[in-house]
Amino acid sequence: MRALVLIFRREFAAYFATPLAAVFLAVFVGVSTGMTFFVSNFFDRSQADLSSFFTWQPWLLLVLMPAVGMRLWAEERRLGTIELLMTLPVQPWKIVFSKWLAAFAFAGLALVFTMPLWITVNWLGSPDNGVILASYLGAWLMAGAFLAIASCISALTKNQVLAFIGAVIAGFIFVMAGFDLVLAAVRPWAPDVVVQVIASMSFIGHFQRITDGVFEASALVFFISLIAFALWLNVQILDARKAA
Amino acid sequence: MAVSQALVETRALIKTFGPVRAVDGISFTVGRGEVVGFLGPNGAGKSTTMKMIAGFLEPTSGSAYVAGFDSQRDPISARNHLGYLPEGAPAYPDMTVADFLAFVAGMRGLSPAQGQRRLAELVESIDLADVWNRRIEALSKGYKRRVGIAQALVHDPDVLVLDEPTDGLDPNQKHEMRALIRTLAPTKAIIVSTHILEEVEAICTRAIVIARGKMLADGTPADLLAHAPHRDETMPQLVKTTPLEDAFRHITLDQAGV
Numbered sequence: 061m062r063a064l065v066l067i068f069r070r071e072f073a074a075y076f077a078t079p080l081a082a083v084f085l086a087v088f089v090g091v092s093t094g095m096t097f098f099v100s101n102f103f104d105r106s107q108a109d110l111s112s113f114f115t116w117q118p119w120l121l122l123v124l125m126p127a128v129g130m131r132l133w134a135e136e137r138r139l140g141t142i143e144l145l146m147t148l149p150v151q152p153w154k155i156v157f158s159k160w161l162a163a164f165a166f167a168g169l170a171l172v173f174t175m176p177l178w179i180t181v182n183w184l185g186s187p188d189n190g191v192i193l194a195s196y197l198g199a200w201l202m203a204g205a206f207l208a209i210a211s212c213i214s215a216l217t218k219n220q221v222l223a224f225i226g227a228v229i230a231g232f233i234f235v236m237a238g239f240d241l242v243l244a245a246v247r248p249w250a251p252d253v254v255v256q257v258i259a260s261m262s263f264i265g266h267f268q269r270i271t272d273g274v275f276e277a278s279a280l281v282f283f284i285s286l287i288a289f290a291l292w293l294n295v296q297i298l299d300a301r302k303a304a
Numbered sequence: 305m306a307v308s309q310a311l312v313e314t315r316a317l318i319k320t321f322g323p324v325r326a327v328d329g330i331s332f333t334v335g336r337g338e339v340v341g342f343l344g345p346n347g348a349g350k351s352t353t354m355k356m357i358a359g360f361l362e363p364t365s366g367s368a369y370v371a372g373f374d375s376q377r378d379p380i381s382a383r384n385h386l387g388y389l390p391e392g393a394p395a396y397p398d399m400t401v402a403d404f405l406a407f408v409a410g411m412r413g414l415s416p417a418q419g420q421r422r423l424a425e426l427v428e429s430i431d432l433a434d435v436w437n438r439r440i441e442a443l444s445k446g447y448k449r450r451v452g453i454a455q456a457l458v459h460d461p462d463v464l465v466l467d468e469p470t471d472g473l474d475p476n477q478k479h480e481m482r483a484l485i486r487t488l489a490p491t492k493a494i495i496v497s498t499h500i501l502e503e504v505e506a507i508c509t510r511a512i513v514i515a516r517g518k519m520l521a522d523g524t525p526a527d528l529l530a531h532a533p534h535r536d537e538t539m540p541q542l543v544k545t546t547p548l549e550d551a552f553r554h555i556t557l558d559q560a561g562v
Contacts (some may be wrong), residue, residue, distance in 0.1 A: 062410060062413075063410075066407055066410045066411055068410075070396070070399070070407055074396070074398055077398035077399075078398070092424070139394050139396070139397070140390060140391070140392050140394030141357070141394045141395065143358075143360050143388075143390035143394060144388075144390060144393075144394055144408075144455070146360055147358045147360050147383055147386070147388050147390075148383065148408070148411045148412065149358055149379075149380045149381075149383040149384045149411075149412065149413065150380075150411060151380070164527055221477075247325055302360065302361055302362045303361075303362040303364075304321075
């Protein structure tokens with residue numbers, strides 16, 4: 061347990077060791093609000109809700125979460141510190157999990173910084189705060205899934221740029237899973253069940269149901285199991301690299 | 305369970321990277337009180353062997369034991385007995401020396417109070433007081449290497465595996481590092497890799513010469529000297545060499561079939 065806390069603390073502090081954290085938070089909040097007001101025309105809709113904010117979250121997180129997660133393992137490999145870390149008397153899954161958790165907490169902080177928007181809609185009208193809270197939780201979980209994918213891919217390389225690109229591509233497939241762009245490539249040859257399964261992997265599908273006010277267990281289970289699977293794969297990748 | 309008296313043991317260690325056999329059947333044991341110098345040209349397989357002992361790399365075949373524990377099958381127990389300085393003394397550049405060593409102490413299972421006490425000792429013996437609150441990225445190579453040594457000693461392990469501990473140090477720092485290793489020697493089993501020959505004479509009780517992944521010699525520095533070809537004193541030498549260098553060249557160049 062102590063190892064989990066120590067690694068979490070170290071990793072979380074590492075985000076703030078450079079101005080990167082501040083820049084990231086500024087970009088995240090700036091782009092989120094910009095999209096909400098200028099692209100989605102928040103005021104013209106005359107609706108006191110945050111759906112124009114959450115519509116953009118899958119796309120924004122798709123690009124920004126890999127930027128948060130790309131360093132998790134690639135940087136350890138580049139610095140050589142992976143050799144220190146992986147020869148400490150701690151099970152690898154604990155290290156993988158704590159590192160992800162630190163990134164997840166950072167993503168949570170970024171979302172917290174957008175909360176003035178929430179206050180604003182409450183000041184302008186009376187939104188359904190339950191739906192907004194659920195949507196925030198959904199966005200955070202989705203961020204966690206993007207981060208788990210990024211962490212997994214980061215373990216494959218010591219090049220952070222490659223890790224970033226790989227994570228965006230993998231995330232893009234998950235975001236688009238429910239759309240024809242992905243499904244059309246599968247439908248001609250795969251049985252219907254496979255097409256259904258792939259369609260059910262859609263980040264946007266699960267997230268949209270939450271923002272529509274249907275906070276069902278299936279979305280929760282989906283994101284949590286995806287995170288668990290990606291982190292499990294992350295451990296396997298590290299293990300395989302030992303034998304390479 | 306401990307299977308042998310030796311603190312470090314490798315049995316027929318082999319590691320291949322694709323078509324390259326980096327380590328080719330290395331077996332040896334190191335007991336308490338011994339300081340074994342791994343000698344060999346660059347790319348000989350010294351670091352790879354050390355990484356397998358530390359459990360960072362998995363051997364293609366063969367096994368490595370630390371304090372009797374298999375570094376692959378019982379890694380946590382093996383690592384508890386091992387202090388490891390990886391090649392290049394890596395450390396987190398964004399942390400201060402104090403934070404980094406406290407982090408390692410915690411990860412090694414020392415309580416905060418124990419950690420504080422132990423770090424206070426290490427500040428003294430490794431002379432880190434001047435840089436204690438400085439970020440590691442701002443340290444000179446010499447200090448960085450010392451932080452690496454401190455990190456390996458935090459839990460006072462039985463076994464020390466140090467990959468080029470004196471690389472990049474100036475002559476005074478080298479001298480201090482060697483003195484430190486010598487004071488640690490009686491209670492531990494220590495493996496030091498180096499390509500500095502005088503280091504072997506200065507600190508090692510035994511030298512293992514490795515080239516192209518194979519062990520070419522294993523003996524005291526004096527044994528090694530016996531390999532030196534007889535030098536014709538009447539011939540002028542183009543490049544001055546010491547007898548130990550002659551022995552090293554003879555072993556690594558001739559026996560490897562170059």
